[in-house]
Amino acid sequence: MGYFKDIFNGGLSLIEGMGVTARRLFRPLVTVQYPRKKIPLSSAYRGHIELKIFGESGTHKCIVCLNCEKTCPSGVIRVQGEKLKEKGPKTLTSYVIDFSRCSLCGLCVEICPTSTLKYSREYELVGETWADCKIDLLARLARQVEEMEAEKKTQGIAA
Amino acid sequence: MSEGLLGSELFRLILGLVIVLAFSQLNALFLVWLERKVSGHIQLRPGPMEVGPHGLLQTIIDGVKLVGKELIMPLKADRKLFFLAPVLVFTPVLVGFLVLPFGPGLIIHDMNVGVLLVFAFSTITVLAILTGGWASNNKYALLGAVRSVAQNVAYEIPLLLAVMSVVLMVHSLSFSQIVASQKTVWFVFIQPLACLIYLIAATAETNRAPFDIPEAESELVAGFHTEYGGMGFGLFFLAEYTNMFIVCAVATSLFFGGWNGPFGISLGIPGVFWFLIKTYFLIFVIMWVRWTFPRVRFDQLMNFSWKVLIPLSLVNLVITAIVVKII
Numbered sequence: 051m052g053y054f055k056d057i058f059n060g061g062l063s064l065i066e067g068m069g070v071t072a073r074r075l076f077r078p079l080v081t082v083q084y085p086r087k088k089i090p091l092s093s094a095y096r097g098h099i100e101l102k103i104f105g106e107s108g109t110h111k112c113i114v115c116l117n118c119e120k121t122c123p124s125g126v127i128r129v130q131g132e133k134l135k136e137k138g139p140k141t142l143t144s145y146v147i148d149f150s151r152c153s154l155c156g157l158c159v160e161i162c163p164t165s166t167l168k169y170s171r172e173y174e175l176v177g178e179t180w181a182d183c184k185i186d187l188l189a190r191l192a193r194q195v196e197e198m199e200a201e202k203k204t205q206g207i208a209a
Numbered sequence: 210m211s212e213g214l215l216g217s218e219l220f221r222l223i224l225g226l227v228i229v230l231a232f233s234q235l236n237a238l239f240l241v242w243l244e245r246k247v248s249g250h251i252q253l254r255p256g257p258m259e260v261g262p263h264g265l266l267q268t269i270i271d272g273v274k275l276v277g278k279e280l281i282m283p284l285k286a287d288r289k290l291f292f293l294a295p296v297l298v299f300t301p302v303l304v305g306f307l308v309l310p311f312g313p314g315l316i317i318h319d320m321n322v323g324v325l326l327v328f329a330f331s332t333i334t335v336l337a338i339l340t341g342g343w344a345s346n347n348k349y350a351l352l353g354a355v356r357s358v359a360q361n362v363a364y365e366i367p368l369l370l371a372v373m374s375v376v377l378m379v380h381s382l383s384f385s386q387i388v389a390s391q392k393t394v395w396f397v398f399i400q401p402l403a404c405l406i407y408l409i410a411a412t413a414e415t416n417r418a419p420f421d422i423p424e425a426e427s428e429l430v431a432g433f434h435t436e437y438g439g440m441g442f443g444l445f446f447l448a449e450y451t452n453m454f455i456v457c458a459v460a461t462s463l464f465f466g467g468w469n470g471p472f473g474i475s476l477g478i479p480g481v482f483w484f485l486i487k488t489y490f491l492i493f494v495i496m497w498v499r500w501t502f503p504r505v506r507f508d509q510l511m512n513f514s515w516k517v518l519i520p521l522s523l524v525n526l527v528i529t530a531i532v533v534k535i536i
Contacts, residue, residue, distance in 0.1 A: 068498070071497060071501040075247075077253060078253075079250070079255050080253045083258055
């Protein structure tokens with residue numbers, strides 16, 4: 051009687067399988083229509099590095115010590131600074147990273163003596179040329195400062 | 210209706226064919242969209258969403274893309290057969306529509322051998338697949354085509370045996386008579402086993418998963434249509450979906466009462482809509498099956514047909530014959 055038992059058990063398992071997919075037909079979707087809807091990023095996400103903005107000064111604290119540039123195993127970072135005064139500190143004039151070579155090891159963030167480097171939360175990094183992979187962190191900082199000020203203004207109007 | 214040019218049989222045939230051509234295209238476009246939606250929602254994705262409301266126009270865009278593609282033929286392929294196959298695969302599909310009873314009187318040509326005609330012509334599909342696979346001069350295409358033939362030989366038998374048990378009960382091969390005799394009780398309640406066997410065999414006949422070994426993407430690239438691109442592939446695709454409609458429409462007329470409502474209750478809905486609702490529900494079930502089960506292995510496929518379906522349908526036919534004789 052193994053023949054009929056096999057058919058019966060096989061049929062039952064098939065019906066059970068159909069039940070599983072039928073229930074999934076009515077479950078909420080897990081995907082979103084990406085460019086228009088985005089899901090919250092994981093707090094552990096580490097993008098390319100960027101300069102931190104400190105509240106008290108409203109800008110970064112880079113002292114152009116070049117530790118990040120020296121410690122980077124892939125030669126990603128190019129930092130340039132100049133002395134504005136004869137016996138003063140150096141001022142940052144250009145901070146460019148070549149993200150196409152970055153392995154996100156994080157040594158630069160750890161070695162920074164003023165903790166002015168942090169991981170950004172940028173993930174839309176599509177580019178068409180090598181030049182698109184070069185990110186000017188100072189320009190990025192200026193943009194972020196502008197955005198923050200614009201936000202403050204709108205909040206001030208609302209309040 | 211019976212006099213002059215407008216009432217003539219020829220006019221009726223031509224008008225019917227034009228409507229069928231338009232309907233089969235629209236139906237295929239809709240079914241491709243439905244398939245992608247069903248598969249999407251089973252996998253917790255939304256499916257096509259971008260073109261048109263809920264992606265309804267997506268298949269039209271895909272069709273435009275297919276038409277715009279260059280026709281490529283492999284070197285040393287059989288030129289005539291290669292271009293004949295996609296056309297050939299579409300002919301039985303159109304013939305099938307001739308005898309489908311969409312509603313009372315809504316049948317293009319009510320033949321007294323309608324059931325026989327549909328199944329006789331549906332075997333041409335296999336011939337077209339074999340032609341395409343052979344003419345492609347490609348080992349995957351040939352393997353797919355050979356598998357298709359073996360599968361169709363195996364599944365044609367239980368399919369026809371299941372249909373025979375219904376024919377025995379009605380004593381007619383005409384679709385409209387079969388449907389008319391299900392006015393109160395659908396044959397699915399009298400012949401549940403035959404209905405199940407028919408649906409399984411029909412899924413195999415239309416090369417749908419879990420019986421899609423002729424195209425088996427994971428083993429044979431794309432099976433018999435590996436070398437087809439552009440509209441050649443499009444025609445195979447269209448034929449597959451139109452075939453699905455025909456198979457389900459035949460199942461509706463043979464087992465689910467055609468244009469009749471359940472137990473003689475029509476709820477005021479016209480017969481055509483009953484017919485279409487039931488047909489599209491069966492199509493949905495076939496899609497649901499496709500996205501639930503994995504593909505069977507070739508030996509499992511053959512074993513299932515020869516060791517399970519054929520004996521069961523034979524027993525079912527003999528019992529039906531005895532009961533019909535006694536009553």
